[in-house]
Amino acid sequence: MTAIDAILRDAVDAGETWRHVEKLSTIERLAGTAGEREAVQYIMDKLAEYGIPSHLYEFESFVSYPLEAELQVLEPEPLAIPCRPRAFAASTPDDGIEAEVVYLPSEAEHHDRSKMIFAQTGANEDYQAQDVSGKIVLTTSGGPDGLKLAQDHGAVAHVHMWPSGEDVIHEMIVSSIWGTPTPESAARLVKIPAISIKRADGDRLKALCARGRVRARIKANVYIGWKPVLLPLAEIAAADDDETFMLVGGHHCSWYVGTTDNATGDACLLEMARVLYQHRDRLRRSVRIGWWPSHSQGRYAGSTWYADYAFADLRRNCIAYLGIDSPGVKGAEIWDCRYNHAEVERFTDRLMREVTGQEPNIRRPLKAGDQSFWGIGLPSLGAYRMVPADSPVRANVGGSGGAYWWHSPEDTIDKGDAAILASDTQLYLTIVGRLCTAEKLPFEFVTAARDFEKVLGELAQAAAGHIDVAPALEATRRFADAAQALDQRTAGVAGPKANLFNRRLMEISRIINPVLYTMAGDYDQDPALQLPQLPGLQGARRLPGLDAASNEYGFLKTRLLRELNRTVDALERATAAAKGIAGQ
Structure with a gap:
């Protein structure tokens, strides 16, 4: 532990932090409602009490609330199944819609409770065996990816049977539009109703489908519209x-009172702000802490608004983004280091080993969790304490430490743990303290070069004979050499040169991250769909399966050539920047 580690960790007040949780756990915090305003007023009052400078932004956000839904099996026997509609799904006419129900097996059918719900995406292959046009699809693939597949194949409604077997119905959002829609992305607004049911009820409906023809009626009512929301900073x-x-950021909106998603996170942020402000004289770099609105009801519209609003400042001056969501969960033990970009992998790995004693599983980001800053090029960091995979409360969910109560009325004050929350807050303060007091930023790009090399190698093999990936692989090797030389040069940098050195490291992140993690690039947001790294080049895998004389083949090959140019250009610019630093 460093000196700043001990100072910041010792300053954490577990009682004060938990009092925030107790207060926020009495408030249902839907975006754009009176509950949100009450919670934000509490946060602002606390910041004022601590003497911390702050700003409250207000803006219009496009949000959605599920209201009510019914699922009634009509044939072969009458059966009412409890359900909830999905945010941003279409509403039905007042008398509902009736159609045949078809069950589609998917990868999530044999569920692994350690997998995040965002990873249960489904695939086109799920639809090859059945024509779902004009039918209601029952499937375990229920996020934006699964809904899009059903809609694209002509389904009139989507029923998501939860992959794991907990006795709750989870709230969820199905729009693939990241943040507030634009004229271009608005075309992806969901056009069919979508509802969620428990696994046990889904199995009953699945069994009926296996016996023969099933017809059902769905009624769903969903609010979609504009609401003023609040963003404290x-x-x-x-x-x-x-x-x-x-x-540093986390969302303040919630489903129901949402103790562990994300009242504990909001409390953690308040305590981090208090401690860091108390010891601000020890910081080399400033810290901004944001409480994002419209996470749960607006598909990360709050963090996306801030990425747009503060783009130039973030681009020039922000060293990294740390997202905090669902700390302080009862029974959480195992650290999951998702949402880490390549340049911070070594830093995260060393810190987690030292502080937790665990061997970290460093993972690249999912397209979820307010990861709204990839286009800007900010390195992302993340560490989330999870309940063990064999715990009876573990489920396929997206937060709450992997516990079954996520996004449900069950997420109440008894699901949090004050001691674990204090410990989690100490860890996050250690991350921020080290990054904001280090003379040199602990970024390295050898790992990023390996990421490029791995993915490009896979694509070269998958699309052999169809598109030439060799120039990108050669550019990657040059970048790897420059990154290695830069890494060796780091030890000799000190004093006044360190500030310029850090700026150049930030420049390399700005160059490579938009290419490595986005298709939309620097100024827009990709859909909330799960894609591998170098997403703009992933279409290369499709080329061998297309007719080389077809328009589709020619159009895709043209798109891929342009994306290869983008990739090579970024690698060459990053190589020049790395060589420039190493030669100083």
């Missing part, structure tokens, strides 16, 4: 401020 200025800062 705390600003802890460093004593030696060179304009750089670290961004």
